[in-house]
Amino acid sequence: xxFLLKIxxxxxxxxxxxxxxxxxxxxxxxxxxxxxxxxxxxVRAQTLANSLSWNLNFFMEQSADxxxxxxxxxxxxxxxxxxxxxxxxxxxxxYFHSIAxxxxxxxxxxxxxxxxKKISYKDLAWFQRMKEMxxxxxxxxxxxxxxxxxALIFASRLPDLPGEPSACLVFFIKISELKKAIAxxxxxxxxxxxxxxxxxxxxxxxxxxxxxAAGQSYTDSVRNQILTSMDRRGELHVTRKFGIGxxxxxxxxxxxxxxxxxxxxxxxxxxxxxxVFIILFAFLLSRVxxxxxxxxxxxxxxxxxxxxxxxDFSVRCQLNTIHLxxxxxxxxAFNIMAENLENRKEEIIRTQAELKEKEEVxxxxxNASPDLICLKDGGGRWQQSNQACKNFFGYTEEQVLGKKxxxxxxxxxxxxxxxxxxxxxxxxxxxMCKPIRRELFVKDSEGKDRVFDVxxxxxxxxxxxRKGIVILGRDISRRKRLEKILHRSKERYKAVINDQVELICxxxxxxxxxxxxxxxxxxxxxxxxxxxxxxxTEFLPPKDLxxxxxxxxxxxxxxxxxxxxxxxxxxNGEHIWVQRTVSAITNEEGKIVEYQSVCRDxxxxxxxxxxxxxxxxxxxxxxxxxxxxxxxxxxxxVNPRFSEVTGYTIxxxxxxxxxxxxxxxxxxxxxxxxxxxxxxxxxxxxxxxxRGKDGRIFWELAxxxxxxxxxxxxxxxxxxxxxxxxxxxxxxxxxxxxxHDQLTGLANRLQFNERIKYEISRAQRVGHKFAILYVDLDxxxxxxDDYGHETGDIVLKHVAQRLKSCIRDVDMVSRIGxxxxxxxxxxxSEKENAARVAEKILQALSDxxxxxxxxxxxxxxSIGIAVFPSDGRTREELLKNADQAMYFVKHHGKNNFSFYQxxxxxxT
Numbered sequence: 001x002x003f004l005l006k007i008x009x010x011x012x013x014x015x016x017x018x019x020x021x022x023x024x025x026x027x028x029x030x031x032x033x034x035x036x037x038x039x040x041x042x043v044r045a046q047t048l049a050n051s052l053s054w055n056l057n058f059f060m061e062q063s064a065d066x067x068x069x070x071x072x073x074x075x076x077x078x079x080x081x082x083x084x085x086x087x088x089x090x091x092x093x094x095y096f097h098s099i100a101x102x103x104x105x106x107x108x109x110x111x112x113x114x115x116x117k118k119i120s121y122k123d124l125a126w127f128q129r130m131k132e133m134x135x136x137x138x139x140x141x142x143x144x145x146x147x148x149x150x151a152l153i154f155a156s157r158l159p160d161l162p163g164e165p166s167a168c169l170v171f172f173i174k175i176s177e178l179k180k181a182i183a184x185x186x187x188x189x190x191x192x193x194x195x196x197x198x199x200x201x202x203x204x205x206x207x208x209x210x211x212x213a214a215g216q217s218y219t220d221s222v223r224n225q226i227l228t229s230m231d232r233r234g235e236l237h238v239t240r241k242f243g244i245g246x247x248x249x250x251x252x253x254x255x256x257x258x259x260x261x262x263x264x265x266x267x268x269x270x271x272x273x274x275x276v277f278i279i280l281f282a283f284l285l286s287r288v289x290x291x292x293x294x295x296x297x298x299x300x301x302x303x304x305x306x307x308x309x310x311x312d313f314s315v316r317c318q319l320n321t322i323h324l325x326x327x328x329x330x331x332x333a334f335n336i337m338a339e340n341l342e343n344r345k346e347e348i349i350r351t352q353a354e355l356k357e358k359e360e361v362x363x364x365x366x367n368a369s370p371d372l373i374c375l376k377d378g379g380g381r382w383q384q385s386n387q388a389c390k391n392f393f394g395y396t397e398e399q400v401l402g403k404k405x406x407x408x409x410x411x412x413x414x415x416x417x418x419x420x421x422x423x424x425x426x427x428x429x430x431x432m433c434k435p436i437r438r439e440l441f442v443k444d445s446e447g448k449d450r451v452f453d454v455x456x457x458x459x460x461x462x463x464x465x466r467k468g469i470v471i472l473g474r475d476i477s478r479r480k481r482l483e484k485i486l487h488r489s490k491e492r493y494k495a496v497i498n499d500q501v502e503l504i505c506x507x508x509x510x511x512x513x514x515x516x517x518x519x520x521x522x523x524x525x526x527x528x529x530x531x532x533x534x535x536x537t538e539f540l541p542p543k544d545l546x547x548x549x550x551x552x553x554x555x556x557x558x559x560x561x562x563x564x565x566x567x568x569x570x571x572n573g574e575h576i577w578v579q580r581t582v583s584a585i586t587n588e589e590g591k592i593v594e595y596q597s598v599c600r601d602x603x604x605x606x607x608x609x610x611x612x613x614x615x616x617x618x619x620x621x622x623x624x625x626x627x628x629x630x631x632x633x634x635x636x637x638v639n640p641r642f643s644e645v646t647g648y649t650i651x652x653x654x655x656x657x658x659x660x661x662x663x664x665x666x667x668x669x670x671x672x673x674x675x676x677x678x679x680x681x682x683x684x685x686x687x688x689x690x691r692g693k694d695g696r697i698f699w700e701l702a703x704x705x706x707x708x709x710x711x712x713x714x715x716x717x718x719x720x721x722x723x724x725x726x727x728x729x730x731x732x733x734x735x736x737x738x739x740h741d742q743l744t745g746l747a748n749r750l751q752f753n754e755r756i757k758y759e760i761s762r763a764q765r766v767g768h769k770f771a772i773l774y775v776d777l778d779x780x781x782x783x784x785d786d787y788g789h790e791t792g793d794i795v796l797k798h799v800a801q802r803l804k805s806c807i808r809d810v811d812m813v814s815r816i817g818x819x820x821x822x823x824x825x826x827x828x829s830e831k832e833n834a835a836r837v838a839e840k841i842l843q844a845l846s847d848x849x850x851x852x853x854x855x856x857x858x859x860x861x862s863i864g865i866a867v868f869p870s871d872g873r874t875r876e877e878l879l880k881n882a883d884q885a886m887y888f889v890k891h892h893g894k895n896n897f898s899f900y901q902x903x904x905x906x907x908t
Contacts, residue, residue, distance in 0.1 A: 084110035372473035378466030647693035
């Protein structure tokens, strides 16, 4: 008994010792598992809520944006049904079943896709609720009668449309897009979704929920809340409520977890069953936990990553199958990344296409290169080669890909030695760890000798292991041939140097002459041996020595040559001027080793230049304008006097045509004659009427000569011009005084005689008529006698102005006596033309003349008219007959006119 009691006590102690930790572990695990389960439900609800929120808000923003665009397109002039359907089609997207524009009665005005029959939404509750809203977007759940599908409805009013003042725009959105969002974030149908609008009307449930149907009121919709609970059966629940937009509805998401009692029983069974095999159970549990909670989750994520690498961005991790926080957070981050990649799928595809295009461009560039280019791996196997390399060796890509040089050597016996030697040079490049370069002599397929400049560049990885080798081969056969030609040219150059007329010498850095050509020796009149070894300073005057030394000191490898003029002294003491080109000769290191000089004897040019300088000074200071142009008249030089006369600066006229001074005074024939004269090589002398920069007209007396070249071709023209404007003005003044009345400014008798002589000659030549009007003032003599000649002169000036106002520009009025005037009317077709002018004159003179504020005078005129040729064919006959007609008027009442023909026939 005592033994059994001990055994029983030991068993009870053992049970207590084992069960107490098991119970504590069971309680702890139950709390932890339920906590994990609750957190898992919250995370899944959060993920599903974010996805639905993003989709619903996206649909609202898309609908609002497209509503604004469609509204803008529909505004303006009235659009037909076909045009409105095109506007709806333009804004259609894959998220919609259809888009419809409804009238006030719910009838379809336009839709896309077009409705196959007449449809009305007037009887639907959502349409009635929408009519009660004022220009606000609403979303409802209902049926799209156009596509005959259940849809999420976004409707809004469109005011002020032409022809439909109360139109309504409706978007029918596919519910499948929402179902897709729910399915992507939950693997079971434990999620319950209730979507309500802002009026708390149920518009959508997923899945169908008993007791809650679309169209019912659902008052439990409170925005932005998260509720967690456990029912009497121990089942966990998470409810998440979130709002849509600023004035949208509410979405309720309800998720259920495992029951508390079920979890407790399962843990108790596992703990009690594992007491006997505690070590084995712990081992197996660790293996199962590692596989189920870590390895399985990670393997699924790796599986999804492989899909993403293939371009399938729709894969997601199922969060409800992951029980470790770290793995769950990693899976959530993976889902967010996959969603971002899916949104950026087009950008990724475009980037891949651009990379592929750039790779193709790079490949084309390499293939377009005339150089031979190939790439081998670290083992010497051929990986790639360009087209030039394939063409030269005559192989295809498949024949050499992955092969070594020893294997390729057997493809073509002509190039066997080349490939065998290539292996040795590859090894040399690897050993030296730097690019190597050498020349390769080969015979091509046509048997021609070719020379290649081959560069081999070894490549290494980050650990300095052989990665590959790049081989570049450039055909330098032509360059080698040119080098041979250059060598022969140098030999010829030495011979040519000695045949040059220029003085050529080379001077070392110590200023000693080490080479001269034959011309140098001939000009200086001594043998070469007497010059070689001497310093060139011995042949320079003291005044030129400093200038030459300074010039040479400025030469450098960057500025290797220059030109200088200076004097040199012959051994006989004679000075000559030379134009010297000095070039610095450098070695391979770029250092100057000697100077080469090419001198040209310019003593004669210097003397000519001095003469030209004197001539230039004379031109610059000349009182006459000097202009030099090319053979086409383009100005190349003007002196300062030209700028003084014309107002143009030198920069403003250089490169311009000489016609810049043209004033249009001369006829085209005048200029044509001038150009014909000077282009024939003759000198031209004459007067120009030109226009200055400020528009001033001036006269010049010009002498133009041509300047031919050695071949006799005219290269330039030189014009020497004297300003004669003042003289011309004086001549014009004298001429005007000789031909015009000083008092009135009208033509005098001299000019009248010349004009009537011209008109008679012209009338006889062309056969037209002209008339003269002899005008004698009535009542002028008393004014002149009573008020003095000064008052009379004023009246005569007024009379002259009124007479000029009565005739044309082609006609002429002249004063031939004290109060006598003669008017010449040219080109009259009948005598009535002259009568009308006479009437105008009488009318013009009928108004009083105001000499001063207190003096008014009245005069009239008696006018006699003679017409050529009926009233005379000479000046004397016409004047005499017009005078008789005038006196006839004088004796018959004055202030009238009469034709000579009329009085000769006894008519008045």
